[in-house]
Amino acid sequence: MKRLRKLIMPILVIMLSVSFGSKAEASEGGRSFNTDGYIITQMPSVYEVEATWKNLGEYGMLNHAEDLFMDENNQLYVVDTGNNRVLKMAASGEVLAEYTQGYGVEFRNPKGVYVHTDGSIWVADSGNYRIVRLDSDGNDLEVYYKPESSLLEDSFTFSPEKIYVSATGYIYVLRGSNLMLMDANNEFRGYVGTTAVPFSLQRWLIRTFGTQSQAERTLRQEPASYTNFMIASDGMTYGVLANVTSGQIRKLNSVGTNTYPEEAYGITIYNGTTVQRPGFSDINVMDNGIVTLCDQTTGLLYQYDQDGMLLAAFGGYGNAEGTYQNPISLVSDSDGKLYVLDFSSNTITVLAPTRFIQLVHSAITAYDAGNYDASKEYWEQVLEINSNYELAHQGYARILYKEDKFKEAMDEYYLGNDPVGYSQSFSEYRHELFREYFGWVVLAVIVILSLAWIGFKKLKNKVDELANKLEMGGWLS
Numbered sequence: 001m002k003r004l005r006k007l008i009m010p011i012l013v014i015m016l017s018v019s020f021g022s023k024a025e026a027s028e029g030g031r032s033f034n035t036d037g038y039i040i041t042q043m044p045s046v047y048e049v050e051a052t053w054k055n056l057g058e059y060g061m062l063n064h065a066e067d068l069f070m071d072e073n074n075q076l077y078v079v080d081t082g083n084n085r086v087l088k089m090a091a092s093g094e095v096l097a098e099y100t101q102g103y104g105v106e107f108r109n110p111k112g113v114y115v116h117t118d119g120s121i122w123v124a125d126s127g128n129y130r131i132v133r134l135d136s137d138g139n140d141l142e143v144y145y146k147p148e149s150s151l152l153e154d155s156f157t158f159s160p161e162k163i164y165v166s167a168t169g170y171i172y173v174l175r176g177s178n179l180m181l182m183d184a185n186n187e188f189r190g191y192v193g194t195t196a197v198p199f200s201l202q203r204w205l206i207r208t209f210g211t212q213s214q215a216e217r218t219l220r221q222e223p224a225s226y227t228n229f230m231i232a233s234d235g236m237t238y239g240v241l242a243n244v245t246s247g248q249i250r251k252l253n254s255v256g257t258n259t260y261p262e263e264a265y266g267i268t269i270y271n272g273t274t275v276q277r278p279g280f281s282d283i284n285v286m287d288n289g290i291v292t293l294c295d296q297t298t299g300l301l302y303q304y305d306q307d308g309m310l311l312a313a314f315g316g317y318g319n320a321e322g323t324y325q326n327p328i329s330l331v332s333d334s335d336g337k338l339y340v341l342d343f344s345s346n347t348i349t350v351l352a353p354t355r356f357i358q359l360v361h362s363a364i365t366a367y368d369a370g371n372y373d374a375s376k377e378y379w380e381q382v383l384e385i386n387s388n389y390e391l392a393h394q395g396y397a398r399i400l401y402k403e404d405k406f407k408e409a410m411d412e413y414y415l416g417n418d419p420v421g422y423s424q425s426f427s428e429y430r431h432e433l434f435r436e437y438f439g440w441v442v443l444a445v446i447v448i449l450s451l452a453w454i455g456f457k458k459l460k461n462k463v464d465e466l467a468n469k470l471e472m473g474g475w476l477s
Contacts, residue, residue: 044386046303046312047338047351049322053093054347062346067124067162068339070331071115076339078348079113079123086113086123091333093350099123102132103140112162112174124160124173131160131173144171147188164231172231179226179239192237192256226250228329232285240280240293248280249291249308261308266295282329286336288365294327294340301327301340303357305364311391312357315340322349336361356385363395372399390416397421406432 055061063082070076075096078087084107088097099121100106108127115121119136133142146158162174171182172192181189229239229250236259237252245268251260266278279296286292290311291304299317304310316323326344333339336358338351353361363378376399382392393416400409401421406429413421434441 043312043389044356045354046314046357047301047322047353049349050337050352051093051350052321052347053089053350054345056087056093056095059087059095059098062348064343065341065346066328066343067112068329068331068341068348069113069115070333070339072117072334074333074335075115076331076348077113077115077121078341079110081110084108084110084127086110086121093348097136097138099134099138102134103143107132112160114163114165116165122163122165122171124163126159126161129158131163131171144182144186147182147186149188151190152188162228164229164237166231167235172229172237174226174229179229179237192252227280228282230283230285232289233287234285234289238283238285238291240283242279243277245277248278249283249293249304260306263308265304265308266293266302267298267300269297281327284330284332284338286332286361287334288361289368290361290364292330292332292338294324294330296326296328299324299327301330301338306368309391311360311364319345322351324349356382359385360391363392367395367399372402375399390418392416394418394421397425401425401428404428404432 060083062078062080065078066081067079068076074091076089076091078089080087084100086099086107087095088099089095102123102125105128107123107125109125110123111126112124113121120141121134121136121138123132123134125132129145131144132140133144135141146152146156158175160173160175164172166172169184170189171184173180173182179192181192183189224241224244226239227242229237231237237250238260239250239252241248241250246264247258247260247262248265249260250258253259266280268278269276276297278298280293281296282294284292289306291306293302293304294300294315295302299315300313301315302310303312314322315327317325319325324340324342324345326342327340328343329341331339336353338353340349340351341347342349359378359382363375363382366372366375366378376396379392379396379399382389383396386392393412397409397412397416397418398421400406400412401424406425409425410422410429413419413425
């Protein structure tokens with residue numbers, strides 16, 4: 001069912017491209033996908049633009065900033081890469097502090113920032129090939145360079161791009177295509193979540209029958225690379241992959257195994273012989289488990305639940321409010337607001353969730369927590385706002401199914417355009433009817449068989465009687 005949903009993406013981009021010229025639609029409207037692959041549903045507003053920050057007063061303008069981080073106090077940190085600084089901002093947009101150097105060396109081309117619960121600030125100072133740890137006042141605490149390890153080749157350049165620190169103190173660093181792990185002692189601990197290179201018959205033939213140089217070039221093919229990642233409140237590492245057709249979202253457990261559905265996410269644009277795949281630049285996971293992605297290709301933001309089900313797509317490419325030229329990073333705060341950093345327009349857009357999407361989130365999180373009554377109430381409220389929102393019908397149907405109300409679940413799955421759910425409910429409903437009327441069915445079978453037996457005996461007696469009469473009359477002599 002999910003695979004079927006992914007097949008409709010080309011239709012989506014064609015229809016959405018028409019609506020991006022409207023400021024109201026681009027900034028407020030959401031879109032959802034029907035599971036039949038043909039209909040695109042215009043949704044109510046899912047997020048509204050609360051503010052757009054561009055001119056930061058005495059701190060001037062951003063210059064191709066590349067990363068955002070939101071701490072537990074809803075304070076926003078901005079890696080202003082082109083200006084070689086990190087800014088600390090209040091939720092109102094006021095700049096609270098500016099960090100420009102560590103250990104006597106000015107930042108050069110910084111790429112990422114992480115803020116620990118103790119208030120310490122970790123900066124991926126990429127141009128200086130190091131990670132700098134500062135306190136909240138900008139004082140030096142620690143500096144990390146390329147780890148000394150025989151497992152790292154001499155040509156390995158330590159130019160960290162994104163950084164996160166786990167609850168156990170391990171340092172996760174994104175560098176190129178690798179998501180590497182370090183400890184607090186600057187020791188290399190390996191790579192995390194490396195994806196396997198898929199089998200290719202062409203590569204196998206070249207390695208088997210080709211020349212040595214051809215085989216060496218084939219062996220150099222690297223696995224898919226991460227463009228960004230984060231460690232969510234559930235302790236799982238979430239990342240997005242580049243240059244893959246499916247499985248772009250990764251959810252890595254403690255041993256580096258992906259536990260997120262291996263499906264295709266986002267829009268693939270087909271224009272004649274040209275294929276343009278999604279360019280996911282960042283991923284954000286809220287405390288309620290809702291996953292949001294930003295796509296540099298289309299300027300769209302996508303939201304998914306933990307099952308990989310698309311909740312909404314909003315935004316788009318453009319210059320109007322609520323559209324983006326190159327969304328490169330996004331974060332969320334404790335109120336569910338989204339902060340979107342645009343690399344090209346040098347802006348930060350603050351998006352506030354509407355009641356509609358808040359109800360959707362609440363319905364999903366209540367269901368995941370096993371609170372089905374609350375989830376049902378939320379879905380009912382969602383349907384009051386938009387009765388055509390298929391996901392709400394599907395969510396409501398799942399609860400009815402768990403309550404053994406299979407006939408009602410069939411009706412909701414039908415409205416939700418979910419043939420798989422409908423088929424499962426129908427199968428259970430059929431079994432339920434059979435169980436309910438099993439005694440009567442057995443009795444009816446016994447009565448029918450008894451009547452058939454009696455009828456057969458009577459017919460046999462009649463035939464025997466007729467045969468005797470014919471024999472006595474000499475007809476059979």
